[in-house]
Amino acid sequence: MILEDLYRLLKSGHVQAQGIVDTMTQPIVVLDHNLCVVSANNAFVRTFEIERDDILGQSFFDLGDGQWEIAELRELIASVIPKAAAVIGFEVTHDFPAIGQRTFLVDARRLIHPGNNSTNILILFDDVTERRRQDEERDFVIAETRHRLKNLSAVMRSIAMHTQTEDRTAAEYRDIFLGRFEVTLRAQEIAFADQTIDFEVLLRQSVGEPGVDRLRCEGPAVTLASSKVLAVGMIFHELGTNAVKYGALSVPDGQIDVVWALESGPRDRTYLVCEWQEKNGLPVTPPRRRGYGTELIEGTSAHLGGKVELKYDPGGFAATVKIPL
Structure with missing residues (x-):
């Protein structure tokens, strides 16, 4: 009334x-x-x-x-x-x-x-206490959704603009773009839900088919915050994609060993140090030019406050990824 x-x-x-x-x-x-x-x-x-x-x-x-x-x-x-x-x-x-x-x-x-x-x-x-609370929650969800969609749009635009077209067919470009798009969406689903994820689970999801069955993982249980899921997922997706195209996953007997550990760093920070080693693949030679995948791996690691070292050893490509937790 x-x-x-x-x-x-x-x-x-x-x-x-x-x-x-x-x-x-x-x-x-x-x-x-x-x-x-x-x-x-x-x-x-x-x-x-x-x-x-x-x-x-x-x-x-x-x-x-x-x-x-x-x-x-x-x-x-x-x-x-x-x-x-x-x-x-x-x-x-x-x-x-x-x-x-x-x-x-x-x-x-x-x-x-x-x-x-x-x-x-x-x-x-x-x-109207409860009504005001619900209004505030709704406004927050709408604002957060808009913000994350804007970020996702920016990420996808960057991927599209930086995926090289030179010496590639339309089908090759499509497959590369869709692979990056899929790993981005999976990571965003976790981020949207504000969930944490086990590092090994994210690693296997990011590498995906056909490499996951030839991926040997060893390391302690590590939980990643939702804010790091997209960046870490993109790093290992690029490593897995390169392995399929040029490295160990491009031949039937190739495999990848991934070993990680936790290390203490300055100001009591804890770092995840991950060693990626490809074996039984094709002979490795350093690339003639830096591609978007290399820039993404190095740039994303730096953005997280970590670093990455890529090693083009003849016996197999290797990478050391160091990320602060």
């Missing part, structure tokens, strides 16, 4: 009016011309956990710990009597005695009966 409905009900002088007011779930209080409490319904007593006799005759602005003593609210309510005005939706947030921090919308209107020049004021309180 809104203030206007309640006002019309009480103005009619209906014999059941007071009983209806007492059954309402919204707190209601009536003040006299001195702004002292004349009556309060059961919801007001329950909501603020007070005794009715303790507030009758007391100034509204002295109730509790003075939570209603707000200059603007006092001015608005004081203007209701001489101006026959109404206060609609005045918001009050306060740490109330007994019930903690709550947010109320306050409505107030002069209560006039036919043939009666009453100066009583009817005040109704609408508890």
Whole structure:
């Protein structure tokens, strides 16, 4: 029931009016011309956990710990009597005695009966604490989603712009781009859910088919925060892609050994140090020029505050990746 409905009900002088007011779930209080409490319904007593006799005759602005003593609210309510005005939706947030921090919308209107020049004021309180919390959560989710989608769009644009087309067919470009796109989406799903992930699980997901069955992993359990999932996933996806194209995974008997450990660093930081070693692959020669994959691996490691060393040994490509946790 809104203030206007309640006002019309009480103005009619209906014999059941007071009983209806007492059954309402919204707190209601009536003040006299001195702004002292004349009556309060059961919801007001329950909501603020007070005794009715303790507030009758007391100034509204002295109730509790003075939570209603707000200059603007006092001015608005004081203007209701001489101006026959109404206060609609005045918001009050306060740490109330007994019930903690709550947010109320306050409505107030002069209560006039036919043939009666009453100066009583009817005040109704609408508890919107939960509604405000839900609104804030919704706004946060929308803002966060927009931010992450913008970041994802920027990442995909960068991948598209930097995936080289020289000496590649359209099908080769498509496969390379879609591979990077897929690992980015998998990482973003984890990041969106604000989840952590086991490093070995992320490593195997990033390398993907067909290399995962020829990937030998050894190291302690390491949990990565969601903020590092995309970057770490992209690093090892690029290493796995290069192994499929040029290294150990380009031949049937090739395999990859990945061994990692935790090391202490400056300022008590802990680092994940990972050794990637390819075996039984084709002879390795250093690339004639730096490609986007190399720049991505080195640049992403630096962005995380770590570093990477790429070694083009004839017996097999190797990489050392050091990432702060």
